[in-house]
Amino acid sequence: MLRLNSLQMRLTALLAVAGLAGALIYAGVTQWPLPQLLQWLRKDLALTIHAPMPLGIYGGMLASLIVLLPLAFWLAGQVMAPVSRLLRALEGAVASYRDGDFSFSIAIDRRDELGELIRMHNALGQTLREQRQHLVQRELLLDTVVQNTPVALVLTDAVGRIAYANIAARHLFHGGRNLVGLDFAELLADTPEALRRAVDSGEDALFTVxxxxxxxxxxxxxxxxxxxxxxxxLQLFRRMTRELSRQEVATWKRVIRVISHELNNSLAPISSLAHSGAELARRGDIERLPGVFATIGERARHLHGFIAGYASFAKLPTPQPVAVEWAPFLEGLALHCRYRMATPVPQQPGHFDAVQIEQVLINLIKNAHESGGADDEVTLSLVETASELRIEVADRGPGMSETVLAQALLPFYSTKRSGTGLGLALAREITEAHGGRVTLANREGGGLSVSLRLPLMQAQAQVQVQASTR
Structure with missing residues (x-):
C-alpha cells in the first residue's frame, strides 16, 4: 500500500503538475488568453501589431515546450535534491568504512523510503561499531594473554623477519628488547647449537641447552x-624443565608403588611360609617341609625375575645395527610368537639391532594376543619408504581410550593388574635408541596398531661407521 509521503506519490504529483502546466500553457498559447490579448492590443489600444500567424498544433507544442523546459528542470531538481544529498552522504560513509572508521552516521530526518534507508544505514553503522569494539577488546585480551604467557612465541614472515614476539621471546633471545623487524636467522646465530638445529629441522623437537x-x-x-x-x-618455545622434573618425581613414585606392591606380594607369602615351616619343624612334621620350601623358592624366583626385568630396562645396552636378512629374522620370530604377515617381505635387508628389535616385536605381538581380539587377526606389516622403515603390529581388540593412548608409552604405566608397564616403554626406549619413534593409533573397525618407525639413512650410516672401525 502506497503512503502519501512516499517518493512514488511525490513524483506522481510532480508529474501531474508538470502535465497540467503543459496543457495550460498549450491552451494559453493557442486558445486563450494569448490570441485574445494580442487582438485587444491591436484594436482597443490602436497598437500596430500584426495579426499573429496561427500557431497550429506543432507551433503550440513548441511554444509549450519552450515554457515547460525550465519548469521541468526545476521540478526535477526538487525531486533529485534529497537523493543527491543521500548519495553523497552514503559515498562518504562507504569511504569511512573502507578506512576502518565506523563512527560515520547520516543525520537526515525523513519519513519516506530514503528515511528508511538512512535509518537502516545508521543501524548498520552502530552494529559495525559494536562489533569493532568487541573485536578490539578480544584482540586486547588475546594480546595480553599471549604477551604474558611463559611460552616464548615468535612469528616470522616469508623472508624470515620477526613480525611478532611476546615478552618471553624477547627475554629469551634479545635480553628483553624488541624483536619486531629483526632477522630471526641472524638472531639465532648467537644461540646454542642445539636450539639452532631444532629450529632448522622445521619440526617439533625437544632439546636441552x-x-x-x-x-x-x-x-x-x-x-x-x-x-x-x-x-x-610460528615457533613456540616452552620450558619443560619443571614439567619434566614433576614427571620424573611422578614416575619414581609410580616405580616405588609398583615395586612395593610386587615385593609385598612375594615377601608376605615367603614370611608366612617361613613361619609355617618353622612351626612344622618344631612339631617334627618334616613331610610337609619340602612343599613349603618349594613354594618359598618359587616366590623367590618370581621376585628375582621381576627385579631382573627392571634392571634390564635400566641397563639397556646401546643398539648395534647390522644388515638383517628378513627371511631368517621372521622365521626366528615365528618360533616365539604367532602372527600373520599383512604385507610382502621387503627385498632389501633391514638395518637394526636384531636382538633388541626381536624382543620388542615379541612383547608387542604378545600384547596383541592379550588384547581380546581374534588370534588370526594379529598381523605384522613391513613397509619401506625413502626415509624410514615402518614395522607395524596390529590387532582387532577394543583399542585404547584417548587417556590410555596418551600415557601408554610411559614407563610403569599399565592397565593390566599383573602388568609391569615396561613392554611399550621398552619398545619406545629401543626404538628411540635406533633414532626412530613409536606411534600408537586405534584402527578403523576396532583394534590397535603399534608402529616402529626406524630411519633408513641413519641406520645405514651407523652400519658404515661400524664397518669402517673394524
Missing amino acids: EMDGGEETFHLSQRAFRLQGRPHR
Whole structure:
C-alpha cells in the first residue's frame, strides 16, 4: 500500500503538475488568453501589431515546450535534491568504512523510503561499531594473554623477519628488547647449537641447552600458515624443565608403588611360609617341609625375575645395527610368537639391532594376543619408504581410550593388574635408541596398531661407521 509521503506519490504529483502546466500553457498559447490579448492590443489600444500567424498544433507544442523546459528542470531538481544529498552522504560513509572508521552516521530526518534507508544505514553503522569494539577488546585480551604467557612465541614472515614476539621471546633471545623487524636467522646465530638445529629441522623437537648456569630443556613447536594471504611461521618455545622434573618425581613414585606392591606380594607369602615351616619343624612334621620350601623358592624366583626385568630396562645396552636378512629374522620370530604377515617381505635387508628389535616385536605381538581380539587377526606389516622403515603390529581388540593412548608409552604405566608397564616403554626406549619413534593409533573397525618407525639413512650410516672401525 502506497503512503502519501512516499517518493512514488511525490513524483506522481510532480508529474501531474508538470502535465497540467503543459496543457495550460498549450491552451494559453493557442486558445486563450494569448490570441485574445494580442487582438485587444491591436484594436482597443490602436497598437500596430500584426495579426499573429496561427500557431497550429506543432507551433503550440513548441511554444509549450519552450515554457515547460525550465519548469521541468526545476521540478526535477526538487525531486533529485534529497537523493543527491543521500548519495553523497552514503559515498562518504562507504569511504569511512573502507578506512576502518565506523563512527560515520547520516543525520537526515525523513519519513519516506530514503528515511528508511538512512535509518537502516545508521543501524548498520552502530552494529559495525559494536562489533569493532568487541573485536578490539578480544584482540586486547588475546594480546595480553599471549604477551604474558611463559611460552616464548615468535612469528616470522616469508623472508624470515620477526613480525611478532611476546615478552618471553624477547627475554629469551634479545635480553628483553624488541624483536619486531629483526632477522630471526641472524638472531639465532648467537644461540646454542642445539636450539639452532631444532629450529632448522622445521619440526617439533625437544632439546636441552646450557642457560643461567644450568641445563634448561625446551619443547619447540613449529607451524606454517598463511596470514593475510602471505606465508608465516610460528615457533613456540616452552620450558619443560619443571614439567619434566614433576614427571620424573611422578614416575619414581609410580616405580616405588609398583615395586612395593610386587615385593609385598612375594615377601608376605615367603614370611608366612617361613613361619609355617618353622612351626612344622618344631612339631617334627618334616613331610610337609619340602612343599613349603618349594613354594618359598618359587616366590623367590618370581621376585628375582621381576627385579631382573627392571634392571634390564635400566641397563639397556646401546643398539648395534647390522644388515638383517628378513627371511631368517621372521622365521626366528615365528618360533616365539604367532602372527600373520599383512604385507610382502621387503627385498632389501633391514638395518637394526636384531636382538633388541626381536624382543620388542615379541612383547608387542604378545600384547596383541592379550588384547581380546581374534588370534588370526594379529598381523605384522613391513613397509619401506625413502626415509624410514615402518614395522607395524596390529590387532582387532577394543583399542585404547584417548587417556590410555596418551600415557601408554610411559614407563610403569599399565592397565593390566599383573602388568609391569615396561613392554611399550621398552619398545619406545629401543626404538628411540635406533633414532626412530613409536606411534600408537586405534584402527578403523576396532583394534590397535603399534608402529616402529626406524630411519633408513641413519641406520645405514651407523652400519658404515661400524664397518669402517673394524
